Amino acid sequence: MKYVTEFRNADLARAVSAEISTLVDPGRHYKLMEVCGGHTHTIYRHGIKDLLPDQIELVHGPGCPVCVLPMGRVDEGIEIAERPEVIFTCFGDMMRVPGSKGNLLEVKAGGADIRMVYSPLDALRIARENPDREVVFYAIGFETTAPSTALTLQRARKENIQNFTVFCNHVTIVPPVRALLDSPDLRLDAFIGPGHVSTVIGCRPYEFMPRDYGKPCVVTGFEPLDLMQSVLMLMRQLDEGRCEVENQYVRAVPWEGNLKALRSMAEVFELRPYFEWRGLGFIAQSALKLSEAYTDFDAELRFAVPGVRVADPKACQCGEVLKGVLKPHECRVFGTSCTPEHPLGALMVSSEGACAAYYNFGRKAEERVGARE
């Protein structure tokens, strides 16, 4: 793993930090949104906020796929998992995501056969090994994980594995960003574009951001120096009055994306007319379902999932917090009916969500602690 240490070099970080400072207009407040949950993790884990001038605020966006999953979809997954004939498989961080009556970890404790996998191919292997059981893979994630689900389904069809289905909850990144940009009370200056998603979709899908909304976007990698360099690139654009899509993550992201992966996705998935996002409501064409050709593998059809909607509590104000209109403590349910143990909104689900971080650490979650000793 030696190759990552170069991207975590504190001396280089200081140099980039100094360069960013020269571009800051002291009278201005800059809000940059990192769309992707992976970036939020990097920012938090390495303490990047301490390396940025006070005027630059990083706003955490809607890009954590487990956090944005609405309760209804979790409940439906749980309903499938509780069937005696089913082996239910999912990624590890899905286990704790709360539905209206509990999470998968609790359902497993109640006797359901739920197994954590690292890849959908592991789920397919379980199906192969257990021909008398129904194996369901709970697919989540943006365009980052969707191709692996697509490839798994292509393989399942090729091998004619009939006891394997996918409960598809894949979402796409552009529609929620567009929804945010469409809201009149949005206060953002620029976007730190997602890296992993872009290895698949490339940089072109973000061109509407500068063109239609006047917001620069830099597609960014996941090491702390990637983030720092991306902030620098955005600050340069703002300073020079440029507004465009740039690619910081050139070592992994081709401008046109991964055509092979996109072809697989196009064969296996189609867009849903609309999909619900926890805390954000319904967003048109923001999620994927299995295409006509793959209906045999669709868990929603095989188990006649009713598509029940569990309303986010009316009081939940994740959308406002996400847009930067409200601070976490200003939300009506913060700390009372919405807590890290019993989260209602997306921002309380992950420990790195803005609300969970504020709940655990108060102002310390956002304050700059200052120079290291």
Add this chain to the structure above:
Amino acid sequence: MTDREQRVLDALEQNRRRPPRFDAPRIDMSHGAGGKATHKLIEGLLLPVLENPALAPLSDAALLPFGEAKLALTTDSFVVRPLVFPGGSIGELAVNGTVNDLAVSGATPLGISAALIIEEGLDTEILSREVRAIAKAAETAGVPVATGDTKVVERGKADGLYVITTGLGIADPELNLSPAAARPGDKILCSGTLGDHGAAILIARGDLELEAEVLSDTRPLTPLTRALKRSAGPGLRFMRDPTRGGVGTVLNELARDSGYGVALWEEKIPVRDVVNGACEILGIDPLYVANEGKLLAVVSPEHADAALEALRGVEGGEEASIIGEVREEPARMVLMHTGFGGTRMIDMLVGDPLPRIC
């Protein structure tokens, strides 16, 4: 800060200080992970019913007055899969785990018990090997297995073998170890590389198809605690072995129970490259990974260098490091200065350390 924000923060703080209520309808795996859910189980369900002065501090070993002396009593159960893993096995782990709970309480072990819960169908050869492992570990730690028990349960009721050990020791009358003894300025010592045991188990389970040479660090800590007592004397405030829940959880307990803050320096925290690599791939933080042969010690600043030297001079302590210190602020919280030059708050482990997808 607005009045409203202050009110919200005050309410949260009040909530935090209130004894936890255990409201889960049934036990799930997170209750066994050693983090927040385990705390809730112990403090919300067990402690209120069993409440007594010996139990109340919830330390690694309870101290029971016995004439002029104090006896140290501890118990631990071992349910590891696979039974044998690189660097050790369940028998060795069961002895060391209990010896270590006595050791970090500042006690000298007098004897331990071992109860074996054996699953129908277990190969005699496997059982016999684990009994030999128990004997060998006990000999190394210099403590007799003075009593024991065996039970056999039906197939499917245990993962081959569970081992429960109880340890009895005599507490050092000179020492008064407790998180409450910590003072701002005290140094936090770590006896060696973190995460080896947890990473070795994860890799040995084979679900990950990772190939890496990581050995469990299981070992008795008695030589290390003796070295600390000798070198730091009254400057030794508190010791704990960061097993389940890892260093992140233990230091949060220290912060909470002392009322002070804990600051860490990431670059001082010893983690093997291969463990770091495995954690990186799995999206797990080494700070929350279990250790079975490491200790954390809080030592007064004037004794810290001598204590560090002493640890480094003992087998198993060669890579000891001062990883942080106790501070006034942020009170009751753990803050890490990252290698990248920023800071990060370290929370207690929330559930099982689950791999991230994003």
